[in-house]
Amino acid sequence: MQPEIQLANSSTQLESAQNKVLRNTYMMLGLTMIPTVIGAYMGLSLNFAFMAQHPVLSMIGMLAVMFGMFMGISANRNNALGVVLLLGVTFFFGLMLGPILQAALHFRNGAQLIGMAAGGTGAIFFTLATIATVTKKDFSFMGKFLMVGLVMLILASLANAYFQIPAASLAISAIAIMIFAGYLLYDVSQVVRGGETNYVMATLAIYLDIYNIFVNLLNLLMALAGNRD
Template identity: 30%
Template sequence: MLGALTTENRSMFQKVLITFVISLLFATVGLYFGQFVPTALMIPLAIAELIMIIAAFWLRRRKSVGYTFIYLFSVISGITTFPIVSHYASMAGAQVVLMAFGATFGIFAVMATIGAKTKKDLSFLSTFLLVALLAIIFVGIYSIFVPLNSSGMVAYSVIGAIVFSLYIVYDFNQMKRMSITEEDVPLLALSLYLDFINLFINLLRILGILSSDD
């Protein structure tokens, strides 16, 4: 995957991946402690999570996003992910969670390799992906007030899984082409973390709904 990178940039690329993996470990810790967090706190934590995402990408020009920020975000994200994981585990069985994680890991690895190996600059995808992401967010908010049926949720999750899979390809392609600095590492790792966790949630919904309908 790193063959197309210059020697100078390879160590920074690897540091992004290491920071990403550590963020997943922090998220796992948050997921564990999520079972002890009162339900009433989940919405405030989700709001805090959203504010942190907005702040992270607003501060990126100043390169003010540090390691403490991303690891704290990962813990909060893990906590807020617990109700989703718990719901589908109770509805379709714990094996569905493991299947979703395995599928996420596999898809992430494949898409990351494609993004890093592709010689073409995929920056032209940025506008399309942003519009698709905003549409997903809008539908997600709408579904809070007007819940989707099982078929609608599966379709919504399939589209979400495709969009975040493409984001993985896009992010790795752009990382390969940029000169990564030490200040860039946390934000780039955060982008990969968001790709991974959102892909996982969408795959979990798909497998959970389909398994429960059997």
């Protein structure tokens, strides 16, 4: 009986640790919304003319800055600096919402579109997070497929930043929503099943999923439901 008791205790401790990581991740995720909103508010008043004139160069520069910050967060995932860098990167992402928010607010129903995108993103998050948490199904098999899809999405986005084809932009946004919805399911599942044990890295992954779903959903709504009259 002793080995069975030890196994049960070990299983209970493991589940408790996983729940703690998930709880800390959700708390940190809520905290990251503060610098994001502040950054977005500041981004509304910035001039992004350079990005509009040089879209490919701007996208490459943004990717370089982002991956540099991601490396810094990863290297400091187990100390307070990692949290500071995480909040810093979410502020940066908030700033980068400036161009699309400015474009949305040029529509008569722009505020409504932003609200719909935020509400839709929230609905997607809560639905998929609940599925991953309640079912506790292993979604790790999705990892390789999602990575291939992400690489292809980045390449397609870089190409369309040069060619600027409206129909392609809509297709890219639709595909991006599906890819990052898949990543959301995958990333929450990783925390629930103990595949990710660091709440800073888990928060970063889930934040990026939510951010990209919101941006691409707003892009679709502007194209399909925007009212310029």
